[in-house]
Amino acid sequence: xxxxxALILTVCLLASMSVTAFAANTTGGSTEVSFNVDPxxxxxxxxxxxxQKIEDNGTVTYENDYTLxxxxxVRLKKGxxxxxxxxxxxxxxxxxxxxxxxxxxxxxxxxATGGVVAxxxxxxxxxxxxIHIAANDPDYAGEYKDTVTFTIAVKDAPVTTINFTIxxxxxxxxxxxxxxxxxxxxxxxxxFYSANESVYWGEGFWFILCNYGKTPSDDDYYVNAADVIQxxxxxxxxxxxxx
Amino acid sequence: xxxxxALILTVVMIATMSTTAFAANTTEGEADITTSIAPxxxxxxxxxxxxQFNATETSFGxxxxxxxQIHPDKCIKVELTSDGKLENSIDATKVIPYAxxxxxxxxxxxxxYLTEGDKTELSIHITANDWxxxYAGDYSDTVTFTVSYEDK
Numbered sequence: 001x002x003x004x005x006a007l008i009l010t011v012c013l014l015a016s017m018s019v020t021a022f023a024a025n026t027t028g029g030s031t032e033v034s035f036n037v038d039p040x041x042x043x044x045x046x047x048x049x050x051x052q053k054i055e056d057n058g059t060v061t062y063e064n065d066y067t068l069x070x071x072x073x074v075r076l077k078k079g080x081x082x083x084x085x086x087x088x089x090x091x092x093x094x095x096x097x098x099x100x101x102x103x104x105x106x107x108x109x110x111x112a113t114g115g116v117v118a119x120x121x122x123x124x125x126x127x128x129x130x131i132h133i134a135a136n137d138p139d140y141a142g143e144y145k146d147t148v149t150f151t152i153a154v155k156d157a158p159v160t161t162i163n164f165t166i167x168x169x170x171x172x173x174x175x176x177x178x179x180x181x182x183x184x185x186x187x188x189x190x191x192f193y194s195a196n197e198s199v200y201w202g203e204g205f206w207f208i209l210c211n212y213g214k215t216p217s218d219d220d221y222y223v224n225a226a227d228v229i230q231x232x233x234x235x236x237x238x239x240x241x242x243x
Numbered sequence: 244x245x246x247x248x249a250l251i252l253t254v255v256m257i258a259t260m261s262t263t264a265f266a267a268n269t270t271e272g273e274a275d276i277t278t279s280i281a282p283x284x285x286x287x288x289x290x291x292x293x294x295q296f297n298a299t300e301t302s303f304g305x306x307x308x309x310x311x312q313i314h315p316d317k318c319i320k321v322e323l324t325s326d327g328k329l330e331n332s333i334d335a336t337k338v339i340p341y342a343x344x345x346x347x348x349x350x351x352x353x354x355x356y357l358t359e360g361d362k363t364e365l366s367i368h369i370t371a372n373d374w375x376x377x378y379a380g381d382y383s384d385t386v387t388f389t390v391s392y393e394d395k
Contacts, residue, residue, distance in 0.1 A: 049275075051278035092278065094314075098314075133276055142314050147273050147275050147276075148276060149272070150271065151271050152269065152270050
């Protein structure tokens with residue numbers, strides 16, 4: 001009983017503790033704010049598709065469409081997308097051993113096993129991709145069936161590389177890269193660096209990067225580290241004393 | 244008491260723990276592609292035939308599969324039923340015996356078929372002696388062809 005009472009008293013004491021705040025003349029501080037948003041997506045694959053008989057000018061085929069759906073709210077990291085591929089031998093069989101070849105086409109292109117049948121991007125809206133499955137009229141009657149495997153993978157978007165020149169030197173960057181990103185990347189093999197929103201180069205003396213054809217009186221004379229590097233564009237290093 | 248308190252604290256701690264769910268980078272799903280094809284076939288059988296007087300062999304047409312899409316373990320069976328006697332139209336007791344044979348000369352009773360184009364040529368055979376013994380008059384008979392879908 002005594003111990004329980006002591007415990008209760010301790011809890012009450014802790015709950016009532018307070019700290020006195022003094023107003024400072026000048027104070028500052030920083031707080032790091034961060035949060036994590038996990039990528040999410042839902043891709044719906046119908047469990048079955050039954051080919052229907054189609055007769056056209058005496059020619060019989062068995063066909064149907066098949067729709068893959070990315071539910072509304074696909075959210076991936078920037079630069080990522082969802083790729084759906086299909087694995088199949090493209091042959092239906094019956095219990096009696098009859099076989100029937102079929103094809104899968106996406107956007108009018110015949111798909112090979114492992115081929116891509118759909119791609120989805122980050123989007124708040126629902127996305128769909130429809131493929132077409134078709135077979136000729138077989139020799140034998142029967143219940144034909146095949147099982148295919150769809151693989152859904154998150155992929156990085158392919159990178160497009162651009163060229164640009166600084167003086168007589170040619171450099172490369174990824175399309176859409178800013179100077180600040182380029183400086184931090186492996187593409188910067190020229191020793192460029194950034195400070196105060198400008199781009200510099202130095203080998204014992206200071207050079208600042210400028211847009212070719214501009215003059216110091218132009219607002220865009222100096223390259224800004226936040227600028228996107230333009231493809232097939234000339235840039236120029238200017239001695240800082242001249243800039 | 245201490246142990247009870249420690250236990251309660253432990254339970255509370257575990258209850259407040261959470262796990263974060265991450266979207267997997269790769270996942271798989273299966274789908275079945277199916278189609279159902281019902282068996283169909285078309286078989287033609289001989290039409291009416293007129294046997295010329297004293298003809299010992301008369302063509303009787305053919306049993307032929309015009310179209311066939313059947314199960315691989317099935318066949319089309321055609322059976323012929325006949326009493327083998329042409330009956331006189333005035334006196335049914337007056338008959339002329341006949342036999343229906345295939346192209347190899349064997350008496351035809353039944354045959355099985357699998358694919359389009361399968362056929363059996365038939366002919367009607369009456370011996371000279373039977374012609375010679377026949378009374379005058381018109382004679383006829385009806386044969387029955389039965390077509391069925393059977394296991395091989």
